[in-house]
Amino acid sequence: MWIDSHCHLDAAEFHDDLEAVLLRAAAAGVDAILAMGGGAAPGTLDGSCRLARRQPAGSLPRLCAAVGIHPHEAARAEAASLTELRQLARADEVVAIGEIGLDFHYDLSPRDCQREIFEQQLDLADELGLPVSIHCRAAWPEVRQVLEPRARAGRPAAGVMHCFAGSETEAREALDLGLYLSFSGMLTFAKAENIRAAARLAPAERILIETDAPFLAPVPHRGKRNEPAWVALTGAKLAELRGAALPALGDQLAENFNALFAPRHP
Numbered sequence: 406m407w408i409d410s411h412c413h414l415d416a417a418e419f420h421d422d423l424e425a426v427l428l429r430a431a432a433a434g435v436d437a438i439l440a441m442g443g444g445a446a447p448g449t450l451d452g453s454c455r456l457a458r459r460q461p462a463g464s465l466p467r468l469c470a471a472v473g474i475h476p477h478e479a480a481r482a483e484a485a486s487l488t489e490l491r492q493l494a495r496a497d498e499v500v501a502i503g504e505i506g507l508d509f510h511y512d513l514s515p516r517d518c519q520r521e522i523f524e525q526q527l528d529l530a531d532e533l534g535l536p537v538s539i540h541c542r543a544a545w546p547e548v549r550q551v552l553e554p555r556a557r558a559g560r561p562a563a564g565v566m567h568c569f570a571g572s573e574t575e576a577r578e579a580l581d582l583g584l585y586l587s588f589s590g591m592l593t594f595a596k597a598e599n600i601r602a603a604a605r606l607a608p609a610e611r612i613l614i615e616t617d618a619p620f621l622a623p624v625p626h627r628g629k630r631n632e633p634a635w636v637a638l639t640g641a642k643l644a645e646l647r648g649a650a651l652p653a654l655g656d657q658l659a660e661n662f663n664a665l666f667a668p669r670h671p
């Protein structure tokens with residue numbers, strides 16, 4: 406019924422009990438999980454792929470993988486990292502490049518370096534025909550500056566603004582660029598009225614949900630380690646906000662996920 410379109414199953418927080426976490430996800434009606442890539446240096450980028458390959462075929466939840474260099478890690482990337490990403494991205498389990506983007510809140514990598522790695526990975530996604538999962542924090546004008554010329558040139562990035570937390574205006578601008586909006590547990594936070602407004606205005610065929618686990622656990626688990634099972638709480642909140650019936654919303658979200666992340670290797 407639910408798909409967690411963005412989480413970090415390779416995080417240290419899941420090392421000890423991943424099997425139990427996946428069982429709870431299945432019990433909560435989570436059919437599929439998209440595990441984001443981690444690492445930046447060559448040899449550290451394949452955690453999500455290894456997890457997806459380990460899950461027995463036919464078992465639930467189905468695991469698929471993204472590979473990519475997070476903006477926090479941009480300074481650690483090497484030329485060989487991009488070569489390795491290109492290779493990893495051709496594997497069957499890989500359905501996206503992510504997460505990639507700009508984070509000018511934490512500024513853990515120099516901004517010019519973040520921008521360069523973001524652009525290179527957008528080029529790679531374009532080359533391979535893969536969608537992207539975009540991280541944007543305190544950097545929407547700059548992310549837009551990167552994406553707009555691509556859209557104008559007829560090569561728009563196919564992708565999703567993961568963990569959307571911007572204003573209504575930003576939501577409209579992202580939608581105008583053809584992007585999907587993915588809502589996390591923040592949708593349930595008391596002060597997140599801007600996110601709820603975006604969740605109401607987005608067209609049904611452009612919304613996704615995610616946990617971003619182990620981060621951002623929804624209410625009533627806020628502050629704890631998040632896990633994919635709790636994407637159901639965000640789904641329920643989204644249904645309430647949009648006045649949507651529950652099974653129908655789950656079907657719509659699955660349809661959206663499959664439309665964006667269908668494997669399309671050349």
Ligand SMILES: [Zn+2]
Nearest residue numbers: 411441504617
């Ligand atoms: Zn993330």
